[in-house]
Amino acid sequence: MSLAFDKNAYGELLAEYQPQVITSESEYDSMLANAERLIGNKNRSPEQTALLKILVRLIEEYESKNYPMSKPSPHAIIQHLMEARELEQADLVEIIGSLDDVSELINGKQAISKEQAKALGEFFHLSAELFQ
Template sequence: MTKTPGKMTISFNSDIYSQLLAQHQPQIIKTEEENEKFLETVEELLSRSHLTLEEDALFELLVKLIEDFEDKHYQLNVSTPRSRLKYLIEARSLEQADLVEILSSSEMFTKIINGELEITKEQAEALGKFFHIDASLFLRISDRLF
């Protein structure tokens, strides 16, 4: 805090902020463990009744890092052709053998399920007929346009 005649001004202390950064070492989050560690720090900061300017700056930084990680790794309601196929297989209690003929071979089935290959337009049409749904659900958006 800085005192001026008749006023008190709160000022940001770079040394204190540097100490907080050194203590918590915020960085781009790459693992679930790192995310959990920063979530614990955010929760601890939230439990305090008042944060200093430096703590508030750390809090904002950690929240941004956590949001970036979670946006990348926890996309809600985002489905892909592969995830739709996997869902239908599970929901109907199907086995690989039930789809081998449609997808050409068991190797092709495995590569599609593992995300190594995309579903072709021909396979999408065959899957659409098999499941009695629109074949475009098995295609990426870019493949649907052409």
């Protein structure tokens, strides 16, 4: 049973929170605090949920501009996947080649060929593009 969306209640929330594009760190901190309050509300109304979506989008936009994340290297991706799946270098020998090749590839001393990227993609069930 979903609750009906109350435009008047939503308008009051918008007036109270006044969501806008974040232009400073203090505005960012304030927006985060507001979003956290809404997230913590276990009985959030449909209007509060709609407001929360706006706040999250504004926060994400600010973070992407001010705290960009660099793309991990293919070697770092392989290391992470191996750790997450508790794999040893020997587990990749059939995919990459010799144990020496696996070691050099994982440590970034050897480039990943297109064939290896394709094999790694199939092995990890991911796009080969991640490994190039």
